[in-house]
Amino acid sequence: MELNEIRLFSPATVANVSCGFDVLGFCLDTVGDEMVIRKTDERGIRITKITGYDLPYKVTENVAGISALAMYNTLKPECGFEIEIHKKIKPGSGIGSSSASAAGSVFGMNVLLGDPLNKTELTSFAMKGEAFASKAEHADNLAPAIFGGFTIVKSIHPLHIIELPTPKDLYATIIHPQIEIKTSDARALLPQKVPLRDSITQWANLGSLVHALHTSDYDLIALSLNDVIVEPHRKSLIPDFDTLKEKVIKAGALGCGISGSGPSIYTLSQGIKVAEKVEDAMFMIYESTSIPFDTHVSKINTEGIKIIK
Amino acid sequence: MELNEIRLFSPATVANVSCGFDVLGFCLDTVGDEMVIRKTDERGIRITKITGYDLPYKVTENVAGISALAMYNTLKPECGFEIEIHKKIKPGSGIGSSSASAAGSVFGMNVLLGDPLNKTELTSFAMKGEAFASKAEHADNLAPAIFGGFTIVKSIHPLHIIELPTPKDLYATIIHPQIEIKTSDARALLPQKVPLRDSITQWANLGSLVHALHTSDYDLIALSLNDVIVEPHRKSLIPDFDTLKEKVIKAGALGCGISGSGPSIYTLSQGIKVAEKVEDAMFMIYESTSIPFDTHVSKINTEGIKIIK
Numbered sequence: 001m002e003l004n005e006i007r008l009f010s011p012a013t014v015a016n017v018s019c020g021f022d023v024l025g026f027c028l029d030t031v032g033d034e035m036v037i038r039k040t041d042e043r044g045i046r047i048t049k050i051t052g053y054d055l056p057y058k059v060t061e062n063v064a065g066i067s068a069l070a071m072y073n074t075l076k077p078e079c080g081f082e083i084e085i086h087k088k089i090k091p092g093s094g095i096g097s098s099s100a101s102a103a104g105s106v107f108g109m110n111v112l113l114g115d116p117l118n119k120t121e122l123t124s125f126a127m128k129g130e131a132f133a134s135k136a137e138h139a140d141n142l143a144p145a146i147f148g149g150f151t152i153v154k155s156i157h158p159l160h161i162i163e164l165p166t167p168k169d170l171y172a173t174i175i176h177p178q179i180e181i182k183t184s185d186a187r188a189l190l191p192q193k194v195p196l197r198d199s200i201t202q203w204a205n206l207g208s209l210v211h212a213l214h215t216s217d218y219d220l221i222a223l224s225l226n227d228v229i230v231e232p233h234r235k236s237l238i239p240d241f242d243t244l245k246e247k248v249i250k251a252g253a254l255g256c257g258i259s260g261s262g263p264s265i266y267t268l269s270q271g272i273k274v275a276e277k278v279e280d281a282m283f284m285i286y287e288s289t290s291i292p293f294d295t296h297v298s299k300i301n302t303e304g305i306k307i308i309k
Numbered sequence: 310m311e312l313n314e315i316r317l318f319s320p321a322t323v324a325n326v327s328c329g330f331d332v333l334g335f336c337l338d339t340v341g342d343e344m345v346i347r348k349t350d351e352r353g354i355r356i357t358k359i360t361g362y363d364l365p366y367k368v369t370e371n372v373a374g375i376s377a378l379a380m381y382n383t384l385k386p387e388c389g390f391e392i393e394i395h396k397k398i399k400p401g402s403g404i405g406s407s408s409a410s411a412a413g414s415v416f417g418m419n420v421l422l423g424d425p426l427n428k429t430e431l432t433s434f435a436m437k438g439e440a441f442a443s444k445a446e447h448a449d450n451l452a453p454a455i456f457g458g459f460t461i462v463k464s465i466h467p468l469h470i471i472e473l474p475t476p477k478d479l480y481a482t483i484i485h486p487q488i489e490i491k492t493s494d495a496r497a498l499l500p501q502k503v504p505l506r507d508s509i510t511q512w513a514n515l516g517s518l519v520h521a522l523h524t525s526d527y528d529l530i531a532l533s534l535n536d537v538i539v540e541p542h543r544k545s546l547i548p549d550f551d552t553l554k555e556k557v558i559k560a561g562a563l564g565c566g567i568s569g570s571g572p573s574i575y576t577l578s579q580g581i582k583v584a585e586k587v588e589d590a591m592f593m594i595y596e597s598t599s600i601p602f603d604t605h606v607s608k609i610n611t612e613g614i615k616i617i618k
Contacts, residue, residue: 019512021512022509023509152513152516153513154513154517155510155513160532162516162520190505192505193505194503194504194508196499196501196502196538199508199511199512200331200332201464202508202512203328203330203332203508203511203512204461206512206515207461207463207512207515207519208461210516210523211461211471211473211523220471223469229505
């Protein structure tokens with residue numbers, strides 16, 4: 001029987017991951033959008049339902065629509081597609097909300113067309129939607145959403161994505177302080193030039209982290225999750241960042257940093273128990289502020305975006 | 310029977326390795342110094358023989374003497390040591406000549422004392438000699454000389470060295486153009502600040518290279534061996550660098566770059582046949598210049614410094 005409709009889980013993701021600014025990312029398991037992609041006789045792309053957040057139905061103004069359209073116009077299939085977006089990831093939260101939408105439509109269409117495209121090609125089309133959302137072409141959230149696990153975006157032109165291994169006991173805890181950080185503000189804080197000395201520290205850390213992921217060396221993961229380039233400039237955008245970081249490390253987290261360009265903060269821990277203790281520590285800090293927030297504990301999702309019932 | 314004298318092979322090494330400026334290095338197998346370390350009843354450190362190159366006999370002016378003395382003054386053993394240095398690696402060639410000397414004395418003394426120190430501790434003492442030679446504390450040649458294979462010096466304070474795996478079919482070809490490059494000149498060419506954009510490219514490459522070494526992915530090694538930070542500034546110091554690089558890549562080399570701060574140029578290749586073809590290509594270019602040179606083909610030495618008969 002030919003498949004005409006699928007329901008997807010399109011996961012949230014953490015980009016940058018301290019030492020891997022602009023190239024590294026990983027995929028979450030317990031936070032993500034649901035999307036329904038439906039094949040239709042009528043040609044073209046339509047967004048038929050959006051729940052959760054108020055997003056545009058117009059295909060050319062919606063990231064899921066834009067990525068779908070880019071793929072559709074290239075493949076020129078004999079059918080059309082309807083897209084339903086059940087948005088669970090708050091737009092602007094810093095855990096890949098637009099990437100989840102952009103990835104979902106192309107992933108779903110690809111399944112319904114019999115998998116003509118590979119994951120790198122899907123990422124490439126999804127980047128068209130992502131570029132609309134963030135005004136810049138990047139794939140550091142899309143790659144982990146589509147491939148799962150940890151990924152390095154080695155280059156954008158040509159698009160080259162590397163899948164890294166995931167130590168089996170690694171968990172993320174995320175806090176999303178519900179403040180708005182404009183990507184343009186986060187970008188404006190970045191210097192055009194950085195000290196060579198700091199760059200050397202950063203690539204020593206990223207090289208070490210990649211080795212640590214390959215060898216499941218949790219101590220080395222902890223020693224490598226440092227960001228001497230971007231975090232010092234951006235952390236002022238997030239209330240109580242330093243205090244929170246200090247407390248989650250005390251609670252046992254291997255590392256802590258800004259997720260994407262914020263405001264979410266990610267931590268990584270060995271084992272779910274530590275990850276939950278870290279969540280408690282986050283509550284302690286943020287409950288004493290007037291800022292609304294939510295938290296998530298998640299195993300690293302090594303599968304990425306997937307079909308659900 | 311107690312060992313009173315050992316003969317060592319103290320290998321040449323390549324530091325920086327394009328994308329790993331100041332942190333990455335690897336160890337050579339066919340080029341290195343020979344050193345004899347002898348336990349004596351008389352206390353203290355003496356350098357009793359130097360062949361190959363004209364180097365100071367005075368312990369406090371010789372890198373092997375300085376590193377030996379640092380270790381000796383800390384361990385305070387009940388004996389003394391004589392050091393013979395049979396120098397094969399030309400000082401200033403850019404393949405870790407001073408590191409080989411500094412590593413040899415401490416490695417040999419450690420064996421004769423019954424191995425009281427681990428490899429990181431040995432590196433730490435050897436750094437005292439290296440610091441005298443290069444006016445800066447670094448371990449990017451010492452670490453591969455002592456540990457073998459590919460190493461990352463993650464940090465100097467505290468000294469943290471990471472051993473990376475070596476794909477079994479990886480060979481280096483080195484050309485040493487016999488010109489003098491003062492380390493101070495090579496340093497003066499480096500900017501204090503570098504574009505953030507280039508730094509991102511560099512750490513994407515180093516992260517990818519570490520993954521490639523773990524997965525024996527020769528294609529990815531080739532794609533990762535790029536240096537957008539240092540090579541553009543320093544390559545002008547080495548005659549015909551661009552031409553040579555173009556020809557060795559054409560001959561099949563996976564990558565090519567400045568070894569340390571030069572003047573030697575390293576390449577990596579898959580298989581000894583390609584490494585030899587690369588050597589031929591180097592000859593072609595440099596025979597047409599008036600610059601004397603020598604070349605070496607070497608398997609990556611995964612053992613590092615070792616006792617020989």
